[in-house]
Amino acid sequence: MNEIKYYNEEGLKRLEDELQNLIAVERPAIALMIAEARDKGDLSENAEYHAAKEAQGMLEMRISKLEELVRNARIIDESKLDVSKVLILSNVKIKNIKTGAMLNYTIVPESEADLKTGKISVNSPIAKGLLGKKVGDRTEIAVPAGILTLQIVEITR
Numbered sequence: 001m002n003e004i005k006y007y008n009e010e011g012l013k014r015l016e017d018e019l020q021n022l023i024a025v026e027r028p029a030i031a032l033m034i035a036e037a038r039d040k041g042d043l044s045e046n047a048e049y050h051a052a053k054e055a056q057g058m059l060e061m062r063i064s065k066l067e068e069l070v071r072n073a074r075i076i077d078e079s080k081l082d083v084s085k086v087l088i089l090s091n092v093k094i095k096n097i098k099t100g101a102m103l104n105y106t107i108v109p110e111s112e113a114d115l116k117t118g119k120i121s122v123n124s125p126i127a128k129g130l131l132g133k134k135v136g137d138r139t140e141i142a143v144p145a146g147i148l149t150l151q152i153v154e155i156t157r
Helices: 009-038 047-071 125-130
Strands: 005-007 073-075 091-096 102-108 119-121 138-143 146-156
Touching: 005 009, 009 047, 009 073, 047 073, 102 125, 119 125, 125 138, 125 146
Parallel strands: 005 073, 102 119
Antiparallel strands: 091 102, 091 146, 138 146
């Protein structure tokens, strides 16, 4: 896959911490479960053994995925980002022209998106429609509910 993903320092640290936990804590715990289940006798009819082996496979798959993500991760240097237009890690205040509602979003890498805290993925339709725009620009964005007409009110970091 080798797809480069961009993270801020906090997001990359979370990934690295999760990876270390899986390797240092979860992997030995599952190895212990397998050993205990193996000691119980006939492996062909040992449901605990098969469940532990399946859990081990899932864990190793997650570790492999995280290792690839960390290996291909790039940190975004926020100090070098242009504040005159909407980019990843921009805090954007927008106005819905139709309803007059004011919305605040932070455009973040996909793995850090959390709509409850106002963080939207750079790959979302709204973020894609805002990227590259400047204060005062209007944009029409196709969303499942129809077409949104938004105006950019403010851009900050």
